[in-house]
Amino acid sequence: MKILVIGSGGREHALAWKIAQSPRVKTVFVAPGNGGTATTARVRNLPITDIERLGDFCVAEDVHLTVVGPEGPLAAGVVDHFRMRRLRIFGPTRAAAQLESSKAFAKEFMQRHRIPTAGHRTFSDPAPAHAYIDERSCALVVKADGLAAGKGVVVAATAQQAHAAVDDMLERNSYGVQHGEQGARVVIEDFLEGEEASFIVLVDGQHVLPLASSQDHKRLRDGDEGPNTGGMGAYSPAPVVTPEVHARVMREIIVPTVQAMAAEGHAYTGFLYAGLMIDRQGRASTLEFNCRLGDPETQPILMRLKSDLVQVLDAAIDGKLDRVELQWDRRTALSVVLAAPGYPESPRLGEVIEGLPAAAEDLQVFHAGTRLEAGALRTSGGRVLAVTALGDSLRMAQSRAYTGVRQIHFEGMQFRQDIGWRALKRQDRA
Numbered sequence: 001m002k003i004l005v006i007g008s009g010g011r012e013h014a015l016a017w018k019i020a021q022s023p024r025v026k027t028v029f030v031a032p033g034n035g036g037t038a039t040t041a042r043v044r045n046l047p048i049t050d051i052e053r054l055g056d057f058c059v060a061e062d063v064h065l066t067v068v069g070p071e072g073p074l075a076a077g078v079v080d081h082f083r084m085r086r087l088r089i090f091g092p093t094r095a096a097a098q099l100e101s102s103k104a105f106a107k108e109f110m111q112r113h114r115i116p117t118a119g120h121r122t123f124s125d126p127a128p129a130h131a132y133i134d135e136r137s138c139a140l141v142v143k144a145d146g147l148a149a150g151k152g153v154v155v156a157a158t159a160q161q162a163h164a165a166v167d168d169m170l171e172r173n174s175y176g177v178q179h180g181e182q183g184a185r186v187v188i189e190d191f192l193e194g195e196e197a198s199f200i201v202l203v204d205g206q207h208v209l210p211l212a213s214s215q216d217h218k219r220l221r222d223g224d225e226g227p228n229t230g231g232m233g234a235y236s237p238a239p240v241v242t243p244e245v246h247a248r249v250m251r252e253i254i255v256p257t258v259q260a261m262a263a264e265g266h267a268y269t270g271f272l273y274a275g276l277m278i279d280r281q282g283r284a285s286t287l288e289f290n291c292r293l294g295d296p297e298t299q300p301i302l303m304r305l306k307s308d309l310v311q312v313l314d315a316a317i318d319g320k321l322d323r324v325e326l327q328w329d330r331r332t333a334l335s336v337v338l339a340a341p342g343y344p345e346s347p348r349l350g351e352v353i354e355g356l357p358a359a360a361e362d363l364q365v366f367h368a369g370t371r372l373e374a375g376a377l378r379t380s381g382g383r384v385l386a387v388t389a390l391g392d393s394l395r396m397a398q399s400r401a402y403t404g405v406r407q408i409h410f411e412g413m414q415f416r417q418d419i420g421w422r423a424l425k426r427q428d429r430a
Helices: 010-019 051-061 071-075 078-084 103-112 126-135 159-172 243-263 298-304 309-317 394-405 421-429
Strands: 002-007 027-032 043-045 065-068 120-123 140-144 153-156 186-190 195-204 208-210 219-221 225-228 233-236 269-278 284-290 332-339 363-367 370-373 376-379 383-391
Touching: 002 010, 002 051, 010 027, 010 298, 010 309, 010 363, 010 383, 027 051, 051 078, 065 078, 065 309, 071 078, 103 120, 103 186, 103 243, 103 284, 120 126, 126 159, 126 186, 140 159, 153 159, 153 225, 159 186, 195 243, 195 284, 195 309, 208 243, 233 298, 233 394, 243 269, 243 284, 298 332, 298 363, 298 383, 332 394, 363 394, 383 394, 394 421
Parallel strands: 002 027, 002 065, 027 043
Antiparallel strands: 120 186, 140 153, 140 186, 195 208, 195 269, 219 225, 233 332, 269 284, 332 383, 363 383, 370 376
C-alpha cells in the first residue's frame, strides 16, 4: 500500500521512517518532505502543499491513508477536505483542532468542563491586558492566541516582561502568529510550579490509546536557560509520569476532554497532546493542548514503538482503538536537537552538513530543517537534525546520542549538552 505523510519536519521524518517499516507498505510519500526523507528507504518526497492537490494525488495514486504531521494543515481543514472526498486520513477536523489553533478556545473549553488548568484571562486590547498584569502579584505566562510554531509563549517572571510580551503579541506580532477570525489576542495565565511532561494519545472519536510518556526541553541553553524554542531535545519514558500520575491524567484530563469534545459536536480523532505541569504531589494541570504529535518527542517515542504503526492508524481511522495494544521497547530513547546558528530568533540557513553517523538499530538521525542541493546536504530551518538513540538506561541512551552528535558538523551548530538532566537528577535523588 501507499501512505502519505503531510509535513516537512523531524516529526514527519520519524513518522515516515516508522511507517516504512511495515511489511504492508510499498511507498511512503512525504509532502513536501526534507533532505532526510529524500534519502530514506521506501520514502519519497512529494513537492505539494496545496490541500486540494494533495487530495487529487491520493485519488490518482490510490493512497491507502494519510497522516497529518504539523498543525497548519489541520487548522486549514485538510481533514474536512479529505473526508468530504472519502479519503482515509488521521487527524482532527478544523473545528476540533481549535484546541491547538486557539489558546483562548482551549482555555475556555477547559474552564467549562473543569479540566485542571491555570487561571487565566483573554484580551484583544492592550490597555486592559496591561491593567490586569498590574493587578496581579504573581509570575505570569503570556500566550499568543493562534499558531506560533511553539514559540508564542513567554514565561514572565516580572511585570515588565509580561507587559513587553503583550506589546509584542498584540501590537507588533513579533512571533509571526497566524491569528484566528477574531484577530490578535493574548491569553494571560498564572504561572504553575512543577515539572513539565508530554502526554500524547491516539483518539478515534471515542476510544483513547496512550503512547509512551515523554519529556522535552524547551529552552535553548543548558540548565533550561535562554529563550523558548520549539524543543531542543526529548526522552522517553519520562520518570515524572508515574503509574499513579498516568492514571490521574487519563481520568481527569484526557478522557474528559475527548468526551466533552464529542458532546459539543466536535468528535475528536487524531493525535492529542496534553502539555502537563506536574506538582510535587503528583497533581497534573494542563498547560496546553496540541492536536498532533510533539516535536521532538515523536522521535524518541517512535524509536521505542515496536508495533506496526500502519495497523494502529488503520484501527484509529476505523474507530477500533479499543482493540489495539501497543508494544514498546523496554529501553530508554533520547533525542538531541541540533539547531542552526541564530536560532530561534533569526536562524542562518544554507550551511553544509557533514559527518552524519550511519543509521543503526540503536541510533537514528532524523532530519528537520535540511535540504539536498546539488548532492550536498544543507541547513534549511532553525531546528536541523535530531540525533536519537536507544540505551538500557537513560545515561546509556544519552551517551550514545551525544557520541552521534559529536560526529556531525555544520557552521554555527547549536545544541544542549544536558538533555535528560531532570530525569537523571530524579534518579540520583532516588
